[in-house]
Amino acid sequence: MNFFKRAWLYLTAKKGKTAILILVFTAIMVFVLTGLTIRQAANQATENAKKEVGASVTLTTDREKLMKKAMTTASSDGSPVRIKETPVPLSQAEAVSKMSDVKNFSFSTSASAAASTGITPVTGSDDTSSTDTSNQKEIPGRIANVGGETSKSTIAMNPDFRLTGVNDLLSLPTFQDGTAKITSGRAITEKDQGTNNVVVESQLATANNLKVGSTFKLKDEDGEEHDLKVVGIYKTTQVADSMAQRMRTMNPANTIYTYYTLANSFKEGATDTSEQTVDSAIYYLKDPAQMATFVTTASKKLDTDTMTLSTNDQAYQQMLTPLNNVASFATNVVLLVAAAGVIILSLIVILSIRERKFEIGVLMSLGENKAKIIGQFFVELFVIMVVSVGLASVTGNFIGNAVGNQLLSQQNTTQQEQAKSTTETQRGHGRLGNIGGPFVANQETAKQIDHMNVKMTSKTIGLLSALALGIVFIAIFVASIGILRLTPKTILTNN
Incomplete structure (x- = not known):
């Protein structure tokens, strides 16, 4: 009888243990899938945010360099410090405006x-x-x-x-x-x-x-x-x-x-x-993520001795902060649950092997290869994994949306409280006022993303299956260490 058939007979004969393993594995897969879908939704929302809110780069006279130059001239000849204003030449401003990133x-x-x-x-x-x-x-x-x-x-x-x-x-x-x-x-x-x-x-x-x-x-x-x-x-x-x-x-x-x-x-x-x-x-800019590259390229078209490019992606970063926090949390959930899954399944398989020592001893005394015995355990756990991944996929969208949007709501609330506290502190120090002028907004804000569309894709299911298979491999490997040291005589004598 080959080990595939033995694995199937064991799973059908031990319905209670099989059901418990499916429940445990499904719970692990649900948590892993939730983390994966939330992370994917946060990344997708981040990509959409790039299209909705841009970042700006401002070209102005570099007053700091002009001041240093004026102070150097004044100290050398003893004359008063005079800053010569140098407006931005329209030709150079237009050259930057024609760049593809604008x-x-x-x-x-x-x-x-x-x-x-x-x-x-x-x-x-x-x-x-x-x-x-x-x-x-x-x-x-x-x-x-x-x-x-x-x-x-x-x-x-x-x-x-x-x-x-x-x-x-x-x-x-x-x-x-x-x-x-x-x-x-x-x-x-x-x-x-x-x-x-x-x-x-x-x-x-x-x-x-x-x-x-x-x-x-x-x-x-x-x-x-x-x-x-x-x-x-x-x-x-x-x-x-x-x-x-x-x-x-x-x-x-x-x-x-x-x-x-x-x-x-x-x-x-x-x-x-x-x-x-x-x-x-x-x-x-079309893509705020390309701001640094844009500044480097645009600077080559300018007289950087008198002009400077200053960046402002506050609105973009403000919108992305909660999403990045949610994505980071989801990644940590996947890693922690995967590690916990390896430990839990390894312990379950090890305990199962201890209970099945007599079976293992009989098979080995009949000349069965140890690799095939380990293969039987792998097939048993693989079948359970397939069923668990399928069950987890059924609930993935619902749980992912519920958990993901709750996390995003909490992150948005936390950021709003921090922003409010910072604003009140600045006002308390007299740092805010009607000093913006027509070219600078007094306080740049961005509409927060308050909802993520958590949706499973074939890529997500594929990644979940790969992680589940990895958990199975590691669990079986850890449990197999004990099998490789066993001999039929020792097993049957002890039993």
Whole structure:
């Protein structure tokens, strides 16, 4: 009788022991499968997160390097420390924007402007929507505009408006997070290149009776007049603090958006032949995981002596932290349960062999090879493994979803509490405030992933079967050490 048949006869004859082994092995497989499916779901959610939330890389002037250079120059000749601002050349900013890793980009630059015809700024009076309508007397926080003439020095020292040039207004963090939103007309886009179109704040529009289609004039930093046309009106929730009430350009209501090439023309000394520049360029990446590679490649296209690339994947990392914790936990569960399975099954097989010493002695006395006896035990446990893997697969999706989403919920709650505690601590130290400006969000957040779709695949079942087979091999190997030392005479004599 071959050992395959003997194994089947034993399993059918010892129905109670077989059932207990199936239950034990199934429990082990359920825990292992739960860990595998949760880990797979967390990894899949991570891949999906890369598509939903991006990371940004900002190109700006490297003020730290410029400061060091200025200090070196000053110390060598004894002159005062002077930092020469170096805007980002548009040609280099555009070269980076054409890289394949860039999903979208946002260029921005700022200039000062003075009121000319058809518009006056929102002032820092008690009524923040009031404007300066007198050209004869000085209003607190504003230099007198005697005789309607605005000198170049007045514009430089105390301008009326902050002209912010962009290529995509809605990509600014203040519009992304809802701090500002378009209430009438449209936003500035690429099609506004070469136009005199602007978007003004609702307080400024109300105070000056401006509507979509209205026109007015502003003076640039050289005192030259420019005709501008309103194509959109936005509303911001930012409020003017005490400093903004003294300096009109810091009042959010006095920020006017336009295309960046028009904003460049307002800068002092700007001409038609001047090289176009931007104050900063933000690149939104397709895959946040490739951020380091992108920075390395993009740096080769830039003058790194005066410019720097700074990365920001806070939203991506914020979203991934709970998922990574769940995936790590699931991996640990698989390893611990697999190790426990080896130990438990090894002990069960060893105890079973001790009970079956007489059977083993008879087989060996009849000339049966030890390898075939061990093979019989392997076949018995393999059949039990197949049944257990099948039973575990039936419950895998249900248990995996229940456990996985509960773990994710706990991780999200923990992270929210930690973020809240950190925010309160920073506020307690006075580190947070309305200092973000239009280009930087005050607090970058990402919508948390609160659900994982735990679903078994053929790959998961294959991996589970491989782990189960490994557990069986190890358990049989450990138990077989005792069989190899036995002799028929010793076995039969002892029994």
